[in-house]
Amino acid sequence: MKTSNLLGLNARTQEYSYRYNKAKGRRIASSKLYTKKTLAKSGIPVPESYAKFTKPRSILNFDWTALPGSFVIKPNTGLGGEGIIVVKKRARGREGWITTKKSFVTAPDFQLHVLDILEGAHSLRNEPGVAFVEEYIARHKAFRRYSYRGTPDIRVIVFNKVPVMAMLRLPTKESGGRANLHQGAIGVGIDIATGITTHAVYHGKYIKYKPGTKRKLHGIKIPFWTKILRTSVEAQQASALGFVSVDFLLHPEKGPMVLELNYQPGLQIQLANRAGLKKRLERVEDLVVRDADHGVNIAKALFMAHFADRVRAKEGVRTISTFEEIKIKGTKRGQRKKVIAKVDTGAWRTSISEGLARELGLLEPANVLWTKQVKSALGQEERPVIGLTFWMAGRKVITPASVAKRMALKYQVIIGRKNLKGFLVSPEVKK
Amino acid sequence: MKGFLLGLAFFFFFTPNALAQTMEPVATEEAEATLSGEPAAVPRQDFTRPTEETRGPLEEILYEQELGPVWPANPVKYAIRSSVAAGVPPNTIVLLLLLPVVAAIIAAARHTIGLRGFGIFLPAALSVVFLAVGPILGIGLFLLIVFVSTYARIILRRAKIKLQYLPRMALILWAVVVGVLLLLFLAPVINAPELTNVSIFPVLILVLLAEDFSKVQLGKSARTAVAQATETMILSLISYVFLTLETAQAFALTHPELLLLLVALFNLLIGKYVGLRFIEYWRFRKLIKS
Numbered sequence: 001m002k003t004s005n006l007l008g009l010n011a012r013t014q015e016y017s018y019r020y021n022k023a024k025g026r027r028i029a030s031s032k033l034y035t036k037k038t039l040a041k042s043g044i045p046v047p048e049s050y051a052k053f054t055k056p057r058s059i060l061n062f063d064w065t066a067l068p069g070s071f072v073i074k075p076n077t078g079l080g081g082e083g084i085i086v087v088k089k090r091a092r093g094r095e096g097w098i099t100t101k102k103s104f105v106t107a108p109d110f111q112l113h114v115l116d117i118l119e120g121a122h123s124l125r126n127e128p129g130v131a132f133v134e135e136y137i138a139r140h141k142a143f144r145r146y147s148y149r150g151t152p153d154i155r156v157i158v159f160n161k162v163p164v165m166a167m168l169r170l171p172t173k174e175s176g177g178r179a180n181l182h183q184g185a186i187g188v189g190i191d192i193a194t195g196i197t198t199h200a201v202y203h204g205k206y207i208k209y210k211p212g213t214k215r216k217l218h219g220i221k222i223p224f225w226t227k228i229l230r231t232s233v234e235a236q237q238a239s240a241l242g243f244v245s246v247d248f249l250l251h252p253e254k255g256p257m258v259l260e261l262n263y264q265p266g267l268q269i270q271l272a273n274r275a276g277l278k279k280r281l282e283r284v285e286d287l288v289v290r291d292a293d294h295g296v297n298i299a300k301a302l303f304m305a306h307f308a309d310r311v312r313a314k315e316g317v318r319t320i321s322t323f324e325e326i327k328i329k330g331t332k333r334g335q336r337k338k339v340i341a342k343v344d345t346g347a348w349r350t351s352i353s354e355g356l357a358r359e360l361g362l363l364e365p366a367n368v369l370w371t372k373q374v375k376s377a378l379g380q381e382e383r384p385v386i387g388l389t390f391w392m393a394g395r396k397v398i399t400p401a402s403v404a405k406r407m408a409l410k411y412q413v414i415i416g417r418k419n420l421k422g423f424l425v426s427p428e429v430k431k
Numbered sequence: 432m433k434g435f436l437l438g439l440a441f442f443f444f445f446t447p448n449a450l451a452q453t454m455e456p457v458a459t460e461e462a463e464a465t466l467s468g469e470p471a472a473v474p475r476q477d478f479t480r481p482t483e484e485t486r487g488p489l490e491e492i493l494y495e496q497e498l499g500p501v502w503p504a505n506p507v508k509y510a511i512r513s514s515v516a517a518g519v520p521p522n523t524i525v526l527l528l529l530l531p532v533v534a535a536i537i538a539a540a541r542h543t544i545g546l547r548g549f550g551i552f553l554p555a556a557l558s559v560v561f562l563a564v565g566p567i568l569g570i571g572l573f574l575l576i577v578f579v580s581t582y583a584r585i586i587l588r589r590a591k592i593k594l595q596y597l598p599r600m601a602l603i604l605w606a607v608v609v610g611v612l613l614l615l616f617l618a619p620v621i622n623a624p625e626l627t628n629v630s631i632f633p634v635l636i637l638v639l640l641a642e643d644f645s646k647v648q649l650g651k652s653a654r655t656a657v658a659q660a661t662e663t664m665i666l667s668l669i670s671y672v673f674l675t676l677e678t679a680q681a682f683a684l685t686h687p688e689l690l691l692l693l694v695a696l697f698n699l700l701i702g703k704y705v706g707l708r709f710i711e712y713w714r715f716r717k718l719i720k721s
Contacts, residue, residue: 010704011706121596
């Protein structure tokens with residue numbers, strides 16, 4: 001990979017975090033309560049708040065037993081999961097609670113912790129802080145076997161209304177239930193197009209299995225994937241931040257909830273995805289994105305991981321012929337159409353004839369990713385580029401495809417080099 | 432910025448000052464009282480304090496230079512001469528002129544190499560601490576302070592003594608002071624001349640560093656805290672070596688205008704650098720290779 005594809009800390013801060021994020025958005029992101037308030041106003045699901053403490057007086061008479069059995073105490077500011085107590089249940093037979101770290105705590109412990117927060121132990125420059133209590137979100141069953149005690153979170157980086165990169169963060173024993181990579185959590189890259197995990201990074205090194213087990217970390221399917229992507233774009237729009245990472249928790253029943261926004265996301269996500277963030281950011285920088293759905297469609301078409309990254313490369317390289325039958329997905333539910341496509345290693349991008357695209361409903365505005373200027377015999381022309389999903393030799397491919405008006409109409413689809421990774425093209429023509 | 436204020440105070444007190452003067456006899460009396468009979472070891476030259484001689488090496492350099500007209504190239508040089516003539520120690524002027532260079536070195540190390548340290552103030556202040564008490568004693572004192580503050584914290588936790596934040600920090604400072612006092616009381620036993628010469632301000636700066644250290648340790652992890660403290664040490668050692676270079680001192684004194692201008696330009700350049708840091712090439716090496 002070229003180093004110019006990678007985003008470094010200098011470029012992140014200067015070219016993205018500060019250029020695209022206004023002071024108001026940054027203020028929203030640096031306060032967890034303000035984030036929650038802003039997002040909830042736009043109808044984005046966030047964990048429910050039970051109580052908020054701004055003055056030491058309010059804490060003294062607070063009745064902790066009136067809370068549900070499990071809850072989380074947090075400082076309003078504070079990075080990297082600092083100063084958070086996660087209470088899992090009431091202790092049996094004793095006056096107190098059990099935390100996710102399996103230690104026993106009592107109401108005076110909570111009081112002291114909240115007073116610490118108010119005193120500024122977890123805020124920048126020791127300014128007086130604010131503490132709050134919110135709903136505890138249990139682990140979704142999809143992650144039950146992968147994380148240690150704490151709840152894993154999903155981070156999506158959004159830029160210009162397009163989700164550009166995503167990562168699953170799994171707490172380990174070492175990270176003490178916290179989903180922070182610096183504290184020893186595992187980062188697992190997620191394929192934007194399918195929501196399937198790809199590579200895992202632990203302390204800056206690639207690992208295949210969860211440490212100490214034989215449990216594979218790639219190939220995990222994230223539930224509610226499209227909803228997560230759409231919500232991440234909505235959260236970006238609501239917060240007025242141009243370049244932001246949105247952290248999600250998966251509620252076992254209610255689905256994805258936004259936990260936090262961060263306008264200076266860490267860059268390890270590039271390792272976990274084996275992809276450069278800068279290249280992706282530059283790719284979407286100038287696109288005109290209408291709404292969340294449009295942004296998600298663009299992301300899925302642009303950033304699909306290589307097949308070999310998503311699933312084990314056991315089956316190896318597939319051989320296809322120059323004229324290969326493919327199955328195209330239409331916009332109506334369950335609509336599929338089989339056509340013979342021409343595999344053209346001389347073309348870069350895949351293209352589809354206008355007639356076929358219209359027949360399958362692919363020219364609907366939500367599916368048009370962007371338009372491009374084309375010079376032809378008739379002069380300048382605008383042609384749409386659409387999101388196309390098809391199956392070829394048993395593999396699903398999601399890609400941008402240009403719509404061609406005047407093709408030699410023998411083949412309505414031409415598959416370009418861009419989508420031929422992991423395939424061998426046999427020149428023999430089957431009769 | 433409390434750090435900045437403390438830094439100002441720090442510089443202020445190293446120049447001839449009533450408080451610094453009153454602090455000194457206490458230390459020497461202590462040393463003499465216990466060292467009776469033995470010849471007192473010669474304390475190391477402390478560059479942050481004005482020299483006793485009527486004309487030090489820096490003044491020699493200053494007066495050797497021949498100056499042209501005041502404007503446009505020499506206003507600062509003339510100002511330095513007249514203030515030195517009026518009694519401002521040239522050491523202080525050189526240190527002040529070199530401090531922006533040290534800050535620029537630290538900023539450049541962050542943005543091109545990736546050495547993080549605890550901000551920019553602490554490494555810079557620490558390099559001056561090294562200058563005042565020597566690098567070996569400086570590192571020794573730092574290790575002692577970190578050790579004591581970390582252990583005080585652990586003991587408080589083990590003993591289940593639960594205190595509010597500020598009293599807890601005050602108690603940790605108490606432990607640090609006891610530790611440093613014990614070290615000072617050891618001075619006659621291990622016969623280290625540097626120890627007798629330690630003033631309060633290097634210790635205060637080191638206590639600040641220890642607080643940052645324990646904050647990172649609590650917030651992130653012990654590993655990050657140790658890494659960051661090591662990087663701070665490396666940065667301040669580099670800065671210390673730079674501050675002791677005689678050529679650098681002489682250059683600051685003879686070309687102050689040029690030095691200030693160059694440092695400002697250098698900062699502007701570094702501030703615009705958006706490429707990868709050296710450490711990032713290492714961190715992403717597997718991506719770059721593939």
